[in-house]
Amino acid sequence: MEIPKAYDPSQAEENHYARWESSGFFAPEINEDPNAEPFSIVIPPPNVTGTLHMGHALQHTLMDVLTRWKRMLGYRTLFLVGVDHAGISTQLMVTRQLKKEEHNNPKDIGREAFTAKVWEWKNKYGCEITRQIRREGLSVDWTRERFTMEENLSRAVREVFVRLYEEGWIYRGTRIVNWCPKDKTVLSDLEVKEEKAKDGKLYYLKYPVKSFESRLQPASAAAPPEGGTQNKFITVATTRPETMLGDTAVAVNPEDERYKDLIGKTIALPLTNREIPIIADEYVESEFGTGAVKITPAHDANDWEIGERHDLEKLVIMNDDATMNSAAGKDFEGLDRFEARTKVIEEFEKLGLLEKIEDYDVTLPHCERCKTVIEPLLSEQWFVKMDEMRDLALNLMREEALPHFFPEVPHKKVYTTWLENLRDWTISRQLWWGHQIPAWYDADGNVYVARTKEEAFEQAGTQDLTQDQDVLDTWFSSALWPFSTLGWMSEPGGVATGEFHASDLETFYPTNVLVTGRDIIFLWVSRMVMTGLKFMGEKPFDDVIIHGTVLDKNGQRMSKTKNNGIDPLDVFAKYGVDATRMALAGSATGVDFAWRDERVESFRNFSNKIWNATRFALMNSEGATVQNSPPSEGEVAAASADGVVLSLPDRWISSRLNKTAKAVNRALETYQFHEAVQLLYHFFWDDFCDWYIELKKDEITAGDIESSSRILTILEQALRLLHPFMPFLTEELWQKLPGISNQLHNQAYGKAEQTIMLTTFPTGDDSLIDEAAESEMASVIELITKVRNIRAEMNIKSGDRLAIHVAGLKEIQSIFAANEAQIKKLARADNIVLAEKLEVPKASARAVLTGNAEIAVPLEGLIDFEKERERLQGQIEKLDVELQRLNGQLSNKNFVDKAPEEKVKELRDRKAEIENQSATLGLNLEALN
RNA sequence: GCCGACUUAGCUCAGUGGUAGAGCACUCGCUUCACACGCGAUAGGCCACAAGUUCGAAUCUUGUAGUCGGCACCA
Structure with missing residues (x-):
């Protein structure tokens, strides 16, 4: 057999995946043992618009290692794959394309035509990430692939919405929400990032108190007013002067001696014709700023609450793109909020009402996606009431302490604390791409929430209804992922990405383990737990592995702006998928680590080492075969009865192999992937190559068939042990071993398939551990x-x-x-x-x-x-x-x-x-x- | 501001009460018949700092410093 001197990963990567997939090796049905225990993992669905990054590569590797390991142990294994529809980013992407290619806007072509375009886009380009997942070698069941927008999953979304609404856990209300003026949609608290503003300023504005108004002459106001009481003006400090156009009060602390005499008086609000009251509220801290706060109830969450308490007018002064509307006044209407800010300041300056401007560190909410400054805006939206939902998750945490986080510190505490302080979740989004809210309105504005249009008609007693134009937050559908993908509310047939199996939900829910990143614990993990408990009556998974972040070689987070990202596909091309998987799995669970090419390189070398060890064994294998293994105790006894005495190296390597196998299993059981990687590296390189092969070399090159067979037998088991981590290399080499026979295969798998991935995973045999x-x-x-x-x-x-x-x-x-x-x-x-x-x-x-x-x-x-x-x-x-x-x-x-x-x-x-x-x-x- | 994590060999990181480990890099040697993506042999660390608990601390406790992260933010 001619075998090249150096291992070429790309060859092996091309050779096996298609066959694994088409032979049905990834599907749970491959396991025909009726008593097999199930093992399931659902993939955190990547965005349909997304491409593979290092974070994916890491979490995918860990999931695949677990899946392949369990599959070889004889579990009926499902690693479920799919993508989510990524509402905003997909809509933006298609909008951009529409503008570029057809010079059209979504509005011009209408909702229906636009969503049709998105589907078209999805069908054409949406498989990029799935192609990449295949490249990674993931043993996911493609026959059950899911997409959050497919009919069965959408039915689940509607069902959950309706049930929660009927129970009063979903409501429609007018609140201050996070508004992104660029994406023109509301966002949940979690999609907003607080960031320091570049040049924050605190503006001190002087508001004339009404009683003194007559003495004020705008033109001469530059000269300081003389005599009279000091309280001709009340000065407020603000970081957003433009909002003063929507002020409907000024608040002071009731105990503040400076302003006591002004409470109840009014202010002639500059630049407007409005007169607003000076009110007293405990919320105001006298020590901060001037101790007087302008109140803009329609543009600030705290102000809104004060507005509620004092029954203030809530004046919205901006449009949905953050330009000023007519309520802001003729001079400002149409101006962008930042232009309006400049103009307000100029006008105050002219009026002599600008007291001062100070530099000020201010953090502003930004849209996580487009980095636009979020505008707090009074708006009517749909919300999920979180108190009772939250209690479901918290009780589970208290009673069963689930889910178990790996590593437990600090995630258990972070998760619990977050739940305890949870606020209601804004779920409506002003988009067209997503699950349209199943709520209909009649001419009078009455709401009918129903699973279908027909049900709504029935409820309303009329067909003259309009469906809510908004769609649901993508995370709302992702929250159902562990059960919606397994067939909850599914019906056979219809438009679906993958097949529907009636028994899947019962068999595979709850799933065994979830592997995901830290940033998604709140967005996704917590919500899956809550909806899982609510709708399935059972937690969606026992264990949650929170993997670390892959940083660049300087320890910096990878980001598009820094352009320091490392493309996993480049790494695959350079070092091989298996080496990359080893490098990723070899990092300690949950710990961030700086990516170094040298590290993958060492695993590329490791691949080559194993390749050559096998090459050597095969070069001298004339007449030798892999023996059925591990030998039973009976066979060992028979061998000694035959006078076959194993040499020291043979006893030793067998002992090392079995010890390693035990340790690898132990490591995987506790998700210590790096420990397993370490053990395998050491066993192959040090024990097997440096000592065992070297000690046996003379025998083998002399044509000792017994000896060759022993090497092959050990190697075959070791390859199996390594398979979950390095699937391509191990399959490639395993196929070349002589004497691979059906009897080697896992008893669970009735079909005698020629693949290492369905062989039995070595668990280590105590009787072969030989301390002497x-x-x-x-x-x-x-x-x-x-x-x-x-x-x-x-x-x-x-x-x-x-x-x-x-x-x-x-x-x-x-x-x-x-x-x-x-x-x-x-x-x-x-x-x-x-x-x-x-x-x-x-x-x-x-x-x-x-x-x-x-x-x-x-x-x-x-x-x-x-x-x-x-x-x-x-x-x-x-x-x-x-x-x-x-x-x-x-x-x-x-x-x-x-x-x-x-x-x-x-x-x-x-x-x-x-x-x-x-x-x-x-x-x-x-x-x- | 609150909470948390981290600080171990030149670099990237394991270890977690009882002699300090790996990979890479470094040094020396090797055309040894699987592999130079290799083989062999070395060298390299008062485990951030200080105090405490203990027979014993890199490991537990407290404090300090630095790095990073999460959460909340008063106009």
Whole structure:
């Protein structure tokens, strides 16, 4: 078999995915065991407009590792895939395209034609992200692919809306909301980001108090008014002067002595013809600013509340694009809010009513998507009342402490605290792309909320109804994802992305684990929990893995503005998908980490290492086959009865493999992906390649079929262990192994499919863990390493063969005797002399081994005595440092008295060992003089 | 302002009461018949700082400093 010297990931990546998918390996039905336990994960649906980024790549890898692992363990596994309709971004994208290609606006073509355009766009371009998901190798079930806007999921959305409305958990109300003037829609609190304004200012405006108005002459107002009371004016401070056009009061604290006499008086509001009252409200803090606050109830949340308390007029002075409307007055109508600000200031200046302007640190709400400054605006919207919803989630948290967050700190607390302070959720959006709100209005403005138009007609007793023009927040439909995708409210047939299976909901809900990013805990996780509890009566998942953020190499968050993003597809192309997956899974769960190409590169090298180890095994595999494994205890017994005695390396590697398998399973059970990656890397590279293959090399190249078969058997199991992390490489290599037969396959899978992904995942067999073999191998490794050290330090040419003299107890001698050939090969020696005492020439390099053994390598003519002295001296010094520490600890009476006996004994043994080694080295050193 | 996390080898990060670890980089050697995306051998850290608990602290507690994040913000 011709196998290239270097691994080419792109080949393997092309070879297998299509076959896996078309063979139905990803679908739960592949598991025909009627008793198989289900395991399910739903993908956090990426935006239909989105493209893959590192965050996706990370979370997708973790989910796929879990899924493939569970599938190999025999679970009936569903990894459900799909995308969401991403209301605003999709609408904006299609609008842009419409303008560019057809020079048309959505308004001009109308709602129906526009949504048709969006569907067209979705069908054409919306599969970009799904193509990328295939590229990642995700074992998601494409036959069940979902889309939030498809009919079945939309039916679920309507059902939830109607039921919540009927129970009074959804209401329509007029509130101050977050208005994005660019996107022209309302946003929920979570879609708004507070950010520092670049040059925030605090403007001090003087408002003339009505009683003194007659004395004021606008033209002469530049001169300070003389005499009279000091309260001719009341000065208010504001960061948004333009809103003064909508002021309907000025408020002061009732206890504020400065203003007490003004309460109840009125103000002639400059630039308007309006007269507004001065009111007293506890909300005002006398210490801040001037202690007097302008009140704009239609443009500020706090002001709105004051307005409610004092029954103030709520004057909306802006249009939906944040230009001033007619209520702002003729001079301002049509101006943008920031132009209006400038003009207001100019006018105040002219009137002599601008007291001062101060620099001021102000944080402003920005639209998370388009970065526009949010305008708080009085508006009628639909809301979900959160108090009872929230209690569902909080009770679950208290009673069962679910969901379990991984890592638990800090997410459990953050999540709970957020729930406790939750405010109502604005769910209507002024868009056309999304689930249109199932509410209809009659001519009188009465509302009829219904599942269908027909139901609404029936309720209203008339067909003269208009449906609410708004759609629902995309997160409203995402909140239902874990059950809407599994078929809640679904009906067979109809327009759907994937197939509907009547039993899925029962089988796969609740899902087992959710993997997602921190930023989405509130937006999505909490809402899934609430709706899941409300509508399914059960939590949507037990565990939530919150993965870390992938930062750039300088530890900065990746962002479009900084243009420091790393495209996973580039990384795939350069290093391979599997290497990328390893690098991602190899980061600690939940911890942010700076992306370094060097790290992926090391896993690319790892791929190549495994490739070549397999290549070597195959190059010498004439007649050898993978044996059915792991062998049963009966087979082991039979083998020993046959007089087949496994060699030390064979016993050792088997022990290492089974220990590793156990540890990998343990790590995955607690979502310690990086731990598993570490274990696999170490096993393959250090144990399997550096030691096992090297120790077996002679046997294999000599054509020992037994030996080759053993290597192949170990390799086959190790590949399975690695498969969830590196699916392409492992499949590619596994396919090449000789003797892969049906009996290797997982018993759960009735079909004898030729794929590693349906083989049994090794869980580790205790009976094959062999501590004696591990300790014997440790001695062999120590011996070889010490000799190699001597070679390196003494600059022995690699071609020069040495003799090794070993002195030690019978036990250790017999270990070395049994493995003489291998030791000779790896230490490059042509002779090993075993004895109880060393009898060697003075010109020898010396070293000590654990367990009272020592070695000497005669180097007549090659030894540099000075160097050897330094070498020994260095080793003695190292031992002495440790000895000192041990002595210190053991001479501490408190330690000896209070520490556990075991611990004390351990240190005493260690001390004896070190003293011994140090003494031996000391004698060696003296002998050199 | 409130809450939280982090600070360990040059870099990126594991570890979490009992001898400090990995990968990469560095140094030295190697055309050793799977792999130079390699092999072999080294070197490198008072685990941010200070105090406390303990026989024993990188690990627990408290404080300080720096970095980052979340939440809330008074016009």
